[in-house]
Amino acid sequence: MKKVPCFILARKNSKAIKNKNITSLGGIPLIMHTINYVKKSKLISDIVVSTDDPKVAKIAKKNKCFVIFPRPKKLSNDYASTEAALYHALKIYESKKKKVDIIAYVQITEPFRPKGILDKCVRKLLKNKK
Numbered sequence: 001m002k003k004v005p006c007f008i009l010a011r012k013n014s015k016a017i018k019n020k021n022i023t024s025l026g027g028i029p030l031i032m033h034t035i036n037y038v039k040k041s042k043l044i045s046d047i048v049v050s051t052d053d054p055k056v057a058k059i060a061k062k063n064k065c066f067v068i069f070p071r072p073k074k075l076s077n078d079y080a081s082t083e084a085a086l087y088h089a090l091k092i093y094e095s096k097k098k099k100v101d102i103i104a105y106v107q108i109t110e111p112f113r114p115k116g117i118l119d120k121c122v123r124k125l126l127k128n129k130k
Contacts, residue, residue, distance in 0.1 A: 008038070009085050019055075021108050044122070047060075052072075054069070057069035066097070
């Protein structure tokens with residue numbers, strides 16, 4: 001079964017919580033909960049982190065993620081859509097690595113995920129011929 005890249009978007013400025021993506025949750029930065037979760041997947045080839053935050057970029061690089069830094073300002077503000085930021089990250093990833101048919105995307109702000117849900121979703125996408 002082929003593997004797919006998993007994308008994580010981590011912009012710096014959150015309106016509600018300052019430095020949200022590196023805020024400690026149980027002694028671990030929020031982004032690390034997501035990176036560690038994705039690392040457990042058997043179907044993910046690369047963890048791709050797109051960010052405008054140098055601290056997030058440093059954590060992601062240390063954890064052997066494919067890092068897109070800095071993300072352009074127009075894709076890192078309150079008005080930027082998730083889809084636009086993902087498309088930007090995908091184009092950079094494909095230009096450096098390889099073209100892909102399927103990607104996964106996880107949000108940092110959802111650290112309590114059911115065990116195995118990522119692989120379950122990826123398997124469904126891989127089996128769907130449409």
